[in-house]
Amino acid sequence: MSAGGRGPDGTDESGGTGDGSRAGGSHGRIRGPGPGGGSWHGGGPGPDPRSGQAGGTGPDSGSASAPGVTATETERDPGLQPERTRLAWRRTTLSCAVAAVLAIRQVLHAGGGASSAIAVALAALVFLAFLRLAHLRMVRLGAARPAAMPAGVALAAAGCTIALAVFGAAVLR
Amino acid sequence: MSESDRIREVGESVRLWFAPARIQQEGTTPDYRFSLANERTFLAWIRTALALIGGGFAVDQFLTNHLTHWVRVVLAVCLLAGGVACTLRAVNHWVRCERAMRQGENLPVSRFPAVMAVVIALIAVAMVAVVLFGWAG
Incomplete structure (x- = not known):
């Protein structure tokens, strides 16, 4: 050959x-x-x-x-760049999961009731949104020559993070 | 750089966030590996932000025996605000790096990492002092 x-x-x-x-x-x-x-x-x-x-x-x-x-x-990419980027998305999703779990724990400690159920659902929704975002991006990274991250993805990831922070500020005891 | 220049620059950056097509019209598309590296840097900053936010939650939930209510709230709000700042900076830096790579310019420099390091160090020292000297409720 x-x-x-x-x-x-x-x-x-x-x-x-x-x-x-x-x-x-x-x-x-x-x-x-x-x-x-x-x-x-x-x-x-x-x-x-x-x-x-x-x-x-x-x-x-x-x-x-x-x-x-x-x-x-x-x-074929010798540096395994798409692979590394995919793993970076996974790590970030994991961090998001930890933050969301802490947020839910916070709500549950504050007490039960309808409002806290809604708050738990909101925190879970933020995490699910991030999960879906990361999944879609990881699928796109499977291409031979992945396109650069669209700005919408960056903004959405930032939005999820800020949503968690705002949520946290709202439920501080 | 004068103050008005800086404000105009910030306005320009924010406009770029919401008009990604404009970035793609500028310059030439860089090697995709550089774009992916930029994306990983962005994700690392997002993780830092998430860690700060998680720290804010943790202060509020786990230091209940050590801190009075208002100290806890102040520390938690500081950490949450740091997380938000980190997130905004992540998007801004990503956009600016992407544009610089397309136009073949030098990557933007920033004093944000140093400022954030100092702020986190101050918060950590404050927490250690508060817990050690038992300004508890």
Whole structure:
């Protein structure tokens, strides 16, 4: 595979850095519906030594030289950036859960009644909204080349956080 | 920078929050990995805000034996307000970083982290003093 790849356009390939592992990368470029773990390592030992130089051989430098190389280069991300971003969303959802649970605990300690039931429902709703937001964003991050976060998502996440704070101020004892 | 400049800048930022399409018209789309890194930074600030808010709840719920009512309320409100400030700053910083990357400018610098660190340190010292010296109710 790698010898065949370098034959026709040897000059283009050697123009980039680490051409051997890049040819290996073309193996593992199908990243969509297949078994996730398998496709990442389909290129053999390629991913590990390359993760450090992710910034240097970005898609920009690839697109400057040869479009064919760009396709193989960008469809698998050596830095696992979408994965890390997805985990960051998970951590944030977990933090939101903790804050929401503390808010609900606060209401329950204050006493029962219809108003406290409504307050509990509101806090749960805020958490569910954040959960849905994070889920939708994580689905979008599954794309080969995820688009930047829309400003609406940022505003909605900020809205959930501020809603919890306002809620907390309202139910302070 | 004069005061009116700063106010205009804040107004401009807030307008950008609600007109995301305008950001996308400016400059060129950066490498998506940089945008994702910016998103993770935003999420880290949101987590910080959530932690402050959770701290506000915790002060109100768990220091009942140590603090008089008003001290508790003041501390909790301080922490909740810090959480809100942190959230607003997270959105603002994210928008400004995104725009700077699109236009190839330097990333914006900010004194917010230092200010927040000082404020949190003050709150922590105040809490330690209050609990240690037993200004309890």
